[in-house]
Amino acid sequence: MRVLLVEDEERLVASLRDGLRTAGIETVHARTGREGLALAQTEGLDLMILDIGLPDQEGFTVLRRLRVTGSDLPVIILTARTSAEDTVRGLERGADDYMAKPFSLDELLARIRLRARKAPGPDDDPVLRVGRCELDPIARTLTCDGEPVSLSPRELQLAHLLMAADGDVVSRPRALDEVWGAAARDNVLDVYVGYLRSRLGADAIETVRGVGYRFVG
Structure with a gap:
């Protein structure tokens, strides 16, 4: 960039x-x-x-x-x-x-x-691809290794935020604010990251101590 x-x-x-x-x-x-x-x-x-x-x-x-x-x-x-x-x-x-x-x-x-990040146009592909996972924000679906992964709306929103960072770390304050709002309790992020790891695999999301999380797929 x-x-x-x-x-x-x-x-x-x-x-x-x-x-x-x-x-x-x-x-x-x-x-x-x-x-x-x-x-x-x-x-x-x-x-x-x-x-x-x-x-x-x-x-x-x-x-x-x-x-x-x-x-x-x-x-x-x-x-x-x-x-x-x-x-x-x-x-x-x-x-x-x-x-x-x-x-x-x-x-x-x-x-x-x-x-x-350019807004998707008619010829752009909005699908996010990170590692072995693909997220289609229009269809609201996530697949990993070609297999569909069932997520709640909040889990999908968090996955989208992490994947859209394109390998960068998403800070804890940003994730809390964008997914739950400013009044969210800090531990809710850890709980939902745990939910995603249970569905995608323990190594799909990396913890960057003291900063936040990175999606590696």
Whole structure:
């Protein structure tokens, strides 16, 4: 994955580039809006991370000019400006997501992967394939080694989240929030991972201690 980072705060840029590199994400850096717009026209970019307070023009202007060109490059605004007015302004101008500084790197990585994942079109195959397992989100079926696996709706939702991460670790907070909601008890995730392992095999889901789970199939 290749991400364009449009940000003028050098210390933050260095920290972000290190964190994204560790996650296997290549970054291209632009310090100004003009540089960002020029780089956004190059091939091979999957997503833009855009600050609002740039030295030459507002990030909102960059975003508007980007969309005028017809570009559908996913954009995550990352800024200290967190008022409801600014959030609405960014989303209305074509941002795909809006995150406040300071931020969690894990949350940013999750949002990057979510936004960079192209929505399935008529010619795309929505089926997720990881290891020996395949999950069809439209038919709501899971098969492993060609054999159907019976899952409850909640188990299927958790399996989908883990498989969609494409080999990356899904953090415990993210899994709890996306499958059960913010009020979920922490141990419910372990219980349902146990259910999935009993149906798919003990080695199908790897525990990454202190972080979360990875689906290996």
